[in-house]
Amino acid sequence: MQIIPRVKGTQDFIDNRLFRFIINQFQEHISLYHFTEVSTPIIEQVELFKRTLGTFTDVVSKEMFLIKAADKEDALCLRPEATAPTMRAFLEVQPLTPWKVYSYGPMFRYERPQKGRFRQFHQINVEVIGSSSISQDALLITMLDRFFQEKLNIQSAALQINFLGSYEDRARYAEKLKEFVSALDGICDTCIVRKEKNILRVFDCKNPTCQKLYENAPIMIDHLSSASQKEWEQLQKELTLLSVTFSINPRLVRGLDYYNKTVFEFVSAQLGSQNAFCGGGRYDRLANELGSKQEYPSLGAAIGIERLMLILEPIIDSLSLPQPKPLYVVMPLSSEQNPLALLLVDTLHAADLTVDTFLDGDSLKSMMRRANKMGAAYALILGDEEQQNKTVLVKNMMTGDQEQIKQIEVAQYLKK
Numbered sequence: 001m002q003i004i005p006r007v008k009g010t011q012d013f014i015d016n017r018l019f020r021f022i023i024n025q026f027q028e029h030i031s032l033y034h035f036t037e038v039s040t041p042i043i044e045q046v047e048l049f050k051r052t053l054g055t056f057t058d059v060v061s062k063e064m065f066l067i068k069a070a071d072k073e074d075a076l077c078l079r080p081e082a083t084a085p086t087m088r089a090f091l092e093v094q095p096l097t098p099w100k101v102y103s104y105g106p107m108f109r110y111e112r113p114q115k116g117r118f119r120q121f122h123q124i125n126v127e128v129i130g131s132s133s134i135s136q137d138a139l140l141i142t143m144l145d146r147f148f149q150e151k152l153n154i155q156s157a158a159l160q161i162n163f164l165g166s167y168e169d170r171a172r173y174a175e176k177l178k179e180f181v182s183a184l185d186g187i188c189d190t191c192i193v194r195k196e197k198n199i200l201r202v203f204d205c206k207n208p209t210c211q212k213l214y215e216n217a218p219i220m221i222d223h224l225s226s227a228s229q230k231e232w233e234q235l236q237k238e239l240t241l242l243s244v245t246f247s248i249n250p251r252l253v254r255g256l257d258y259y260n261k262t263v264f265e266f267v268s269a270q271l272g273s274q275n276a277f278c279g280g281g282r283y284d285r286l287a288n289e290l291g292s293k294q295e296y297p298s299l300g301a302a303i304g305i306e307r308l309m310l311i312l313e314p315i316i317d318s319l320s321l322p323q324p325k326p327l328y329v330v331m332p333l334s335s336e337q338n339p340l341a342l343l344l345v346d347t348l349h350a351a352d353l354t355v356d357t358f359l360d361g362d363s364l365k366s367m368m369r370r371a372n373k374m375g376a377a378y379a380l381i382l383g384d385e386e387q388q389n390k391t392v393l394v395k396n397m398m399t400g401d402q403e404q405i406k407q408i409e410v411a412q413y414l415k416k
């Protein structure tokens with residue numbers, strides 16, 4: 001019989017230390033900005049994403065993992081992102097605004113797997129719901145920038161920003177862009193569809209012919225209303241004031257439909273073609289798209305944890321990953337000593353020491369070899385003699401020195 005392999009586009013995290021480090025560092029960092037942690041379900045109604053991300057986006061049209069529930073009443077799916085679910089939760093509970101929250105967990109998109117692109121991946125998701133001030137955008141971007149640069153020591157990242165204007169600006173601009181694209185000869189089939197369904201996404205086309213053709217396309221920031229222009233300038237000024245380095249990418253539109261005004265991505269050349277490891281922006285009408293009568297202008301971002309790990313792996317030594325505590329291994333020389341080993345282990349755990357034990361009746365030689373491989377600091381050997389004398393043979397794995405210590409004094413001895 002064959003061993004069943006893992007599902008394509010998924011990963012087993014066999015060593016979770018870097019993942020855990022990222023989450024811990026982020027929690028520490030974002031608590032300074034007064035965000036609280038929330039968590040929403042992994043399954044949601046498909047309609048939640050259709051209404052918010054846009055029916056014609058790749059995520060909704062091609063990448064949803066649909067679930068057949070037993071009663072087949074509702075069409076359910078695995079969440080492809082966390083912004084729409086967070087807004088749904090907000091509208092259900094109606095907490096005080098601005099609601100500043102973060103969450104982390106798995107997301108699911110049926111994409112073609114490649115470096116940094118998975119079908120099950122993980123995001124840290126941050127949202128500020130119910131705040132219209134563009135200064136809030138500057139603050140959120142600064143929070144992320146400080147996290148990457150100062151907390152994680154990433155030097156290879158670049159921040160790209162763009163401004164999509166109000167929904168009205170965006171609609172006006174979309175018309176202009178459509179006129180421009182309609183007059184072109186030789187765009188690819190995907191762009192022909194995008195032109196009709198989601199014109200801004202033509203800029204995401206990877207086809208070199210299309211890219212060349214779009215070089216002279218009108219750009220959004222040249223078509224902002226005067227109110228939007230003011231906000232765009234304010235954002236740049238405030239980022240500069242806070243010493244956040246950015247470049248303007250007028251073709252950055254992002255793959256989800258809910259954005260207006262600010263959009264941004266943190267990219268790294270280390271990642272190859274999937275170069276964005278964090279993306280976000282403002283989404284002032286998402287609440288209304290979910291049925292709210294009241295407006296809740298909002299913004300947020302998500303960090304792709306797998307991509308962040310790809311960036312951090314080469315510089316892992318520069319990070320202060322927590323060092324494991326010294327390991328003590330209790331070795332009963334025969335099953336006769338197992339009950340005593342269990343008691344000793346329990347006593348040492350109560351003294352807050354990290355203790356493992358071998359209970360499967362190996363020879364002392366092979367137990368010592370295993371303990372060595374595990375990086376144990378001390379072996380605690382229990383044989384007939386120790387059992388009778390109420391002692392433990394404590395062996396220092398580094399020096400080889402050994403000493404008989406009274407069982408009741410072992411914890412104290414090791415703590416010293």
Ligand code: HAM
Nearest residue numbers: 081083116117118121276277278279280300301302304
């Ligand atoms: P997104 O740009 O679709 O935005 O995803 C954010 C990040 O998740 C990406 O920059 C990337 O690092 C990571 N990511 C996306 N797809 C994959 C994948 N298939 N494999 C590995 N990593 C991936 C959002 O999801 C928005 N909800 C962000 C947001 C929050 N906007 C406002 N609030």
